[in-house]
Amino acid sequence: MVLRFYWTRMFLVLLVGVGGIGAVIYAIALLLNLGSVTPGLQTSADNDYTKYVDPFLGTENGGNMFPGVVAAPFSMVKLGPDLTNGNADAYSGYLPEGQIWGFSIMHESGTGGAPKYGVVSQMPVLGDVPNPLIDLSQNRSVSDSAKVGYYKSSLVSGIDIEVSATEHAGYYQYTFPSGSSSSVVVDVSHVLPSFRGLGWGQGYAGGYFGISDDGSAYEGYGVYNGGWNLAPNWTIFFCGHFDQAPMSSKTFIGEGTTIHSYGDNLSTNTTYRHGGVFSFSQSKVASRVGISFISSAQACQNIASEIPPNTSIQTLVSRAQTRWNQQVFSRVTTSETNLTILTQLYTYLYGMMLIPTNRTGENPLWTSNEPYYDDIFTFWDLFRCGTALMHVLQPSAYEEQIRSLIDIWRHEGWLPDARSSDYTGRTQGGSNADNVLADAFVKGVRGMVNWLDGFNAMKTNAEIVPPNNFDAIADDSSTRQGRGALSDWKDYGWITPAFTRAVTRAVEYAVNDFSLYQVASGLGFFADADRYLIRSRNWRNHWNPAQTSFNSSGYLVPRDANGTFVCGRCYWAEPYYEDTPWSYSFNAQHDIYHLIALSGGREAFIERLETFFTPNLTRKNAAYGHTLFDPANEPAFNTPYLFNFVGRQDLSVKYSRSIAMNFYNTGRGGIPGNSDAGSMQSWILWNMIGLYPMTGQTTFLVGSPWFKYLRIALGDGKTLTITSRGGNRNSAYYVQSLKVNGRSWDKAWVTWEDVFAHGGTLDFVLGDEPALWATGTLPPSPASDESPSVFW
Ligand SMILES: *[C@@H]1O[C@H](CO)[C@@H](O)[C@H](O)[C@H]1NC(C)=O
Ligand SMILES: *[C@@H]1O[C@H](CO)[C@@H](O)[C@H](O)[C@H]1NC(C)=O
Ligand SMILES: *[C@@H]1O[C@H](CO)[C@@H](O)[C@H](O)[C@H]1NC(C)=O
Ligand SMILES: *[C@@H]1O[C@H](CO)[C@@H](O)[C@H](O)[C@H]1NC(C)=O
Ligand SMILES: *[C@@H]1O[C@H](CO)[C@@H](O)[C@H](O)[C@H]1NC(C)=O
Ligand SMILES: *[C@@H]1O[C@H](CO)[C@@H](O)[C@H](O)[C@H]1NC(C)=O
Ligand SMILES: *[C@@H]1O[C@H](CO)[C@@H](O)[C@H](O)[C@H]1NC(C)=O
Ligand SMILES: *[C@@H]1O[C@H](CO)[C@@H](O)[C@H](O)[C@H]1NC(C)=O
Ligand SMILES: *[C@@H]1O[C@H](CO)[C@@H](O)[C@H](O)[C@H]1NC(C)=O
Ligand SMILES: *[C@@H]1O[C@H](CO)[C@@H](O)[C@H](O)[C@H]1NC(C)=O
Numbered sequence: 001m002v003l004r005f006y007w008t009r010m011f012l013v014l015l016v017g018v019g020g021i022g023a024v025i026y027a028i029a030l031l032l033n034l035g036s037v038t039p040g041l042q043t044s045a046d047n048d049y050t051k052y053v054d055p056f057l058g059t060e061n062g063g064n065m066f067p068g069v070v071a072a073p074f075s076m077v078k079l080g081p082d083l084t085n086g087n088a089d090a091y092s093g094y095l096p097e098g099q100i101w102g103f104s105i106m107h108e109s110g111t112g113g114a115p116k117y118g119v120v121s122q123m124p125v126l127g128d129v130p131n132p133l134i135d136l137s138q139n140r141s142v143s144d145s146a147k148v149g150y151y152k153s154s155l156v157s158g159i160d161i162e163v164s165a166t167e168h169a170g171y172y173q174y175t176f177p178s179g180s181s182s183s184v185v186v187d188v189s190h191v192l193p194s195f196r197g198l199g200w201g202q203g204y205a206g207g208y209f210g211i212s213d214d215g216s217a218y219e220g221y222g223v224y225n226g227g228w229n230l231a232p233n234w235t236i237f238f239c240g241h242f243d244q245a246p247m248s249s250k251t252f253i254g255e256g257t258t259i260h261s262y263g264d265n266l267s268t269n270t271t272y273r274h275g276g277v278f279s280f281s282q283s284k285v286a287s288r289v290g291i292s293f294i295s296s297a298q299a300c301q302n303i304a305s306e307i308p309p310n311t312s313i314q315t316l317v318s319r320a321q322t323r324w325n326q327q328v329f330s331r332v333t334t335s336e337t338n339l340t341i342l343t344q345l346y347t348y349l350y351g352m353m354l355i356p357t358n359r360t361g362e363n364p365l366w367t368s369n370e371p372y373y374d375d376i377f378t379f380w381d382l383f384r385c386g387t388a389l390m391h392v393l394q395p396s397a398y399e400e401q402i403r404s405l406i407d408i409w410r411h412e413g414w415l416p417d418a419r420s421s422d423y424t425g426r427t428q429g430g431s432n433a434d435n436v437l438a439d440a441f442v443k444g445v446r447g448m449v450n451w452l453d454g455f456n457a458m459k460t461n462a463e464i465v466p467p468n469n470f471d472a473i474a475d476d477s478s479t480r481q482g483r484g485a486l487s488d489w490k491d492y493g494w495i496t497p498a499f500t501r502a503v504t505r506a507v508e509y510a511v512n513d514f515s516l517y518q519v520a521s522g523l524g525f526f527a528d529a530d531r532y533l534i535r536s537r538n539w540r541n542h543w544n545p546a547q548t549s550f551n552s553s554g555y556l557v558p559r560d561a562n563g564t565f566v567c568g569r570c571y572w573a574e575p576y577y578e579d580t581p582w583s584y585s586f587n588a589q590h591d592i593y594h595l596i597a598l599s600g601g602r603e604a605f606i607e608r609l610e611t612f613f614t615p616n617l618t619r620k621n622a623a624y625g626h627t628l629f630d631p632a633n634e635p636a637f638n639t640p641y642l643f644n645f646v647g648r649q650d651l652s653v654k655y656s657r658s659i660a661m662n663f664y665n666t667g668r669g670g671i672p673g674n675s676d677a678g679s680m681q682s683w684i685l686w687n688m689i690g691l692y693p694m695t696g697q698t699t700f701l702v703g704s705p706w707f708k709y710l711r712i713a714l715g716d717g718k719t720l721t722i723t724s725r726g727g728n729r730n731s732a733y734y735v736q737s738l739k740v741n742g743r744s745w746d747k748a749w750v751t752w753e754d755v756f757a758h759g760g761t762l763d764f765v766l767g768d769e770p771a772l773w774a775t776g777t778l779p780p781s782p783a784s785d786e787s788p789s790v791f792w
Helices: 296-306 313-327 339-351 386-393 395-412 433-442 451-463 486-491 502-523 526-535 538-542 592-598 602-612 639-646 649-663 679-689
Strands: 080-084 099-106 119-126 145-147 150-154 160-165 169-175 182-187 202-211 217-226 231-242 248-255 258-262 268-270 273-280 284-292 332-334 543-549 552-556 691-693 699-702 709-715 718-725 734-740 743-745 749-751 760-767
Touching: 080 150, 099 160, 099 284, 119 169, 119 217, 119 231, 119 284, 150 313, 160 313, 169 182, 169 296, 169 313, 182 284, 202 248, 202 273, 217 296, 231 296, 284 296, 332 339, 339 679, 386 395, 386 433, 386 679, 386 709, 395 433, 395 451, 395 709, 433 451, 433 502, 451 502, 486 502, 502 526, 502 538, 502 552, 538 543, 552 602, 592 602, 592 639, 602 639, 602 649, 639 649, 639 699, 649 679, 649 734, 679 691, 679 709
Parallel strands: 718 760
Antiparallel strands: 080 099, 099 119, 119 182, 145 150, 150 160, 160 169, 169 284, 182 273, 202 217, 202 268, 217 231, 231 284, 248 258, 248 273, 332 709, 543 552, 691 699, 699 749, 709 718, 734 743, 734 760
């Protein structure tokens, strides 16, 4: 069928999307509050890297990092304060300003969209509590303090709250003012609200609350729904103990702020607000609370096995610090002594391992021998460089995560792009779990992964139109899973404006199809491989060579039947999701040589890239220097490194280092946008390492390392060691020469096999002027028919 169409006009609209929140760059090197932590909380680890971790890094300016307690990487329990401040959404529970209205046990970290979780809480209150349903929030008398495994708040009421945790249980240590009674309110209806008005708020749908015979323990469950992934009802069970006998233990049932019953033992299942109030005369009271997705018996078991009676907070803090040191920090070592840089290194490592959440043994939906991970936010954010770094830094956890993904497909029929509360939701562009699986496959992740199932899971995305979930914000097709606009992609080879986010989806579906090609080739399914390779080139069908902007011509544009195109503020309903035509037009990462050819060749491509990073070119995004490039969102993550494809590795170093220096720092505003589950942290960590992954391929583009010496333990005794000499981080960072595994190297790229599969060494000589060292073969562009030699 031949369809007649006209190229549409493109309006370049610079925008601030969900992740595009204004950033202020803090030039202050600081370890916030770390000095004010209770003395005596020492770690037992020989090498304590936790002293470099600032849990507040990225909690402000839209970073949305969770500063509370996460006892080990990927812990199910994330215990921290919930803040309320007018109509501000508290994505991780925490806000820098405002009042504390509880400390709850489940949170996410670094997410945008709308808050999720903030459930299973306690709130300490001075004196009796005539009505536990009214606003009990309290200001703080001093700033909160935190370190790995520990968080402390002091309320104006005179109550101090210190918390620690294990993977499935939390610990509260209260210090009440002496001479007065105090109470702890447990409100099952406590859940983080959203004020954005997008219809993504969370709801409380009821629960159970029961008090033990002696009044010092409670158990029950709460049911919640909503959040950014539009989840249906889900249930969390809890089991709480106090270490002191309360003067009184009461339950309450009510609605809004109206109490229906208060005082009796009203243990019951109800959709009303429900909970308990425990009053104490002692000034020191501790509480242990376990949670489970399976049952309150399992919640009690989790507390019994992880925090038995009489466990001290010091024990828990030091256990958490040992876990982080052993499992994460000690794997990355450096000769660096500058505190600012060490704080960045270890805090970014910490920040990228708070989610996903290891829920192995806690899956309420099915029983299986596979691991189970939840809280994926989102592969759209993570696939570009986050998952590739997870593979390098945490190979065992990464293999578990890959197996879990495939198991979700096995039991639900679809791979998630995002998931939380055991519910897949929010696909923004393509089906980017495909890229994550392909990346693992081409880099040799095998172990217990069933790759036939893995490929079939990818094929579901590539062949079956997912059922429409009729999302109020984009009801054209599924925003839940799979590829909503697949029918156009298959029928035409492009995506018509019948579908929202048409250009974003097209360029991402192309990359997804390339991912299928990679896995099909490796498994020997050559007919599939051929078909998906051809389909992976269909991003080209959106290219309009006549479209010009800022002296460059040729852009990815929507194709529609009549030539009209309006993009007011690109978001869910518009052709470009959360970014611009400029940005998406660089995104065919598997077919870069064809992109270069379409862009007018080598010189034109270099000019186009440099224009993208030119300050003061636009009038928007003042916080980011008015560039077309937006450092606060993921679609342009790869772009600063694309100069390597045209023999200008020096320019990749120049622009990526400038972004790293200008938009990342220590301090509360230390990352430029939503962390997005550690995506931002992984981008800056790759910059520090001096490599950048081309996800779905074995290629790593060479940048410039920040360190004289950096060693990464890769598992199984293998290491990657990176050294540099002759340069410095701030100005003399241009590569003069490189040795890989001791041999002189003239390529601006290495492969997985070169330095990761068996370990390896990268020895750089750096200097303050660019040098022409990368004169060898250019990086591969596996979907392109062009040979790179045409550009020389
Ligand atoms: C908290 O402090 C702010 C600013 O001082 C004040 O306006 C507010 O009323 C206080 N809120 C509570 C609950 O004490
Ligand atoms: C969620 O739970 C509430 C309370 O039990 C119930 O009324 C509602 O129907 C449930 N919603 C769904 C979608 O199951
Ligand atoms: C409260 O009621 C529950 C359920 O009837 C019962 O198991 C529990 O022992 C009671 N607790 C107290 C303190 O009476
Ligand atoms: C009420 O809650 C209890 C405790 O969790 C549970 O065992 C029971 O099955 C629930 N009953 C109903 C009708 O949901
Ligand atoms: C906890 O400590 C208290 C006071 O030292 C002691 O009486 C109690 O037996 C201990 N409980 C356990 C389970 O060890
Ligand atoms: C540490 O590094 C930071 C960031 O590059 C720099 O501003 C600071 O001067 C350095 N400190 C020392 C003591 O060299
Ligand atoms: C995930 O949880 C399971 C069950 O607790 C545990 O066996 C496994 O080691 C955990 N994985 C990681 C990476 O910690
Ligand atoms: C476009 O070209 C004109 C004329 O050569 C030049 O003055 C201008 O700076 C260029 N603009 C950009 C964004 O490169
Ligand atoms: C162009 O097509 C769109 C649907 O793709 C339609 O809504 C619009 O009315 C058409 N405009 C003109 C001028 O035909
Ligand atoms: C961009 O414009 C601002 C305001 O006019 C100016 O302060 C800044 O130096 C300019 N930046 C560059 C790189 O030209």
